[in-house]
Structure formats: structure tokens, C-alpha cells
Amino acid sequence: MDIVQKIREAGIVGAGGAGFPTHIKFSVDKVDYLLVNGAECEPLLQIDKYLMREKSSEIIKVLEQLGDRIQAKEIHIALKGKYKSEIIELEKAIKDLNSRVKIFKMGTYYPAGDEQQIVFEVTGRTVPEAGIPLDVGVIVTNVGTLVNIYEAVTDSKPVVDKCLSIHGEVKNPLILKSPIGMTLAKCIEAAGGTTIDKYKIIVGGPMMGRIIDKESLEKEVVTKTTGALIVVPEDHYMVHRNGKSVKHIINEAKSSCIQCRMCTDLCPRYLIGQKLRPHRIMRSVSMLENNSEILKEALLCCECGICELFACPMQISPRMVNVYLKGVFRENGVRFEKSTRKLTAESMREYRKVPTNRLISRIGMSKYTDFSETKAVILESNEVSIPLKQHIGAPAKPLVGVGDHVEYGQLIGEVKEGLGASVHASIAGVVVEVGNSVVIKK
Known part of the structure; x- marks a missing residue:
């Protein structure tokens, strides 16, 4: 099966952005550059670094396959030069696999991880106004997306979990590997709970993330694009600015x-x-x-x-x-x-x-920069609520009904045509509700 079809069947979307369906991005014949965004655009975030340390060989292997599929003349991983441990792991994988992938070291500035900045830094080309990187012969993909592609190609595994980091006013800042559909409340609990009573949560990075109340933690869930949760006091500067x-x-x-x-x-x-x-x-x-x-x-x-x-x-x-x-x-x-x-x-x-x-x-975030956790904690759940829309485009149409038993990884929502991506069960269990989300209980 073609790698693009495997990407489509796995329901892979951009893991580090708005969730653009990845099979569409790679449905091209030829590009000049295949670029990997490993620069972690937002301050504080940790997932790209974690994946580049832990999955370096997998990233390089799948990059070679993708590069061959789209006939990329050059393949680069763009990351910040200060990411010393990550660079060591990637360079070792490149050498061991005799890969043509190159490392491009960027400065420590914001927003280094904006894909148009990466295109310019690596290639010297400016994406046209209202255009996309492909307009200048470039495809940009995210580190997390590559890991998902590797798992889809190697193990036929769909996107059923997501790595995210927990920061701020929590007892134990950490990296989580969570089932898609897990409540954000459970994620905060896994970090030992909060250190303060009056707080709000930034979902995503501190600059571009959205702010939710603590009352929303039981309703909001981890999706394919969730990258971080940052707990801040309810009177924090960023809360005020966004209110x-x-x-x-x-x-x-x-x-x-x-x-x-x-x-x-x-x-x-x-x-x-x-x-x-x-x-x-x-x-x-x-x-x-x-x-x-x-x-x-x-x-x-x-x-x-x-x-x-x-x-x-x-x-x-x-x-x-x-x-x-x-x-x-x-x-x-x-x-x-x-x-x-x-x-x-x-x-x-x-x-x-x-x-x-x-x-x-x-922006008042210096207090939260001390992040020492290097391994991921695996989170399990007896209940998930999996949104049928976690991506740009149309929501997936449910393929299951209340009372159906589903297996782990089973296709439960599909977009057959147009812009969109399929969704899969992140736990095995019984479907108890179908609406904008599919709720599954063990």
C-alpha cells in the first residue's frame, strides 16, 4: 500500500498546528525540499524535543521514505541550535542509517517554529502572501506527525494517543502520553494537581494558546493537536490580555x-x-x-x-x-x-x-521554565470522548452507534471525500453516546 494511503487510513493530521490532513500535504509528485519543524515554536513546550530524543531513528527512517515518495531533492530537520541532546541523537541516527537527512540549526528566537520562518531560514525563499510552502517547492511537517506516520507505516497504528506536556502551577510538571479523548482534568491530576485554587488553563503555548476556566477541564479532552496545558493564576498577565x-x-x-x-x-x-x-x-x-x-x-x-x-x-x-x-x-x-x-x-x-x-x-512565564522531566508518563482511561472533528475540514461521520462494542484502534468516524481525517477508538469498550463526539466506556 502506498505510504500516502496509509497516512490517510491512520487519520493523521498535523500534530503541531491546526490539524491539516497529512495525506493531502504529501499527495504531490515532486518537491525541492522536505523540511521538518523541530523548533517548538511556542516557549515552554517540550514535546518535539522529547520525540527527537526518544524517536530519532524512527524519524530518520520515515523521512527517507517520505523523501523518496515526493522525490525531495533535500531533506532537513530544522531545530534550535541549543537543543544539544536532540542534535546528538538525530546525528547518531543519521550516521547509523547512512541517511541523507541534514540538521539545520536555528537561533533561539520566537517564532522560530512558524513554518514560513523555517522555509525562509533553510531555503531563503519567502512563501507568497496567502500562499503555502508548496508554492515555493517546499513541504513542512512536524516531528509528532512524523512519529505518527512511522507507526502507521510500520505497525498499521492509527492516531489514538497524543504526547503533551503539563506546565505551570502543577505539583509535578511532566510529559504525558494520553489516549485521544481523555479529559484535561485527568491530565492535570496526573501532574499531581494544581498548586493554587484560583487558576485558568492555557491549552497550547503561552503566546497562541486558548485560555479556559477550570470548570471546563471535565468537558475538554485531548485531541490530535493538543500540545500542552499550562496552569496559571486567574489574575495572570496573559489571562488579562486575552480577556x-x-x-x-x-x-x-x-x-x-x-x-x-x-x-x-x-x-x-x-x-x-x-x-x-x-x-x-x-x-x-x-x-x-x-x-x-x-x-x-x-x-x-x-x-x-x-x-x-x-x-x-x-x-x-x-x-x-x-x-x-x-x-x-x-x-x-x-x-x-x-x-x-x-x-x-x-x-x-x-x-x-x-x-x-x-x-x-x-509575558510573565519565567517561573515556569524549569522543566526537568525527560520521559513520558503513560496515562490510561476507562472512558474517552473522541471528537469527530479534530482537524481542518469537515467532521468525520460516525460509523458506530450506541451499544456497539469497539476495539482499540477501530475506525469509528470517517471522511470519505474532501478535506478531513478519520478518527479511531483510543480504548476498547462500548459506545455509550454518539453526537459531536463518540463516547466509549470500558
């Missing part, structure tokens, strides 16, 4: 934006040559200019948060304005037309990269 209403944010822009253009000068997408100028967007919004061509630049925003959490001296929120505008444009079917012009990176780019340590300090 503002759109109306309040726009009023702040009207009263406080000084048009210093720091948000633009430090914007990673602007620095690689794309026409994204947050200061112009803020001017249009605050001055009620409503220049649609400038406002549409918001569609290029990767939502990294540098503009509002590091660059802006007035502590206003260009990112949140962009998020709001993107929602409005998408509701109205407005898209940014893919650029055909030649893009050139800003000459000052190298001097405007945001140091990760300074960023961590700025």
Missing part, C-alpha cells in the same frame, strides 16, 4: 495607538517580505478610514502575538484586531489574493528577531 472584548480593544486603538510602527517592524511575516503592516491596519481602524485593501492585510497574520505582547509600547492589541478582521472577512467570503510579485526580506530581519528568553520574561 478584553473586541470593542474595548478597538477603543484602545483609537485612544492610544501612536503609530510608532514597532508592531510592523518586528512582525515576522513583514520581515520575510510579506505585505502585512499592523500599524497601517491599526491606523485604518482607529481613524475610521476603513481602507479595505489595508484591512485585508490582516488575513496574512499568523497570530504569533509579537506585535501586542512584545513590540507595542502602549500595550494595545494589533493581533486581536487582526483576528477580529479575519473573522469578518471569512464570514463574507473575502480572501487575500495570492501574491505573484517577487518578495524580498527586510534587510534588518536578522537584527529584529525576538529573543525567546526576553519574551518569556515579558
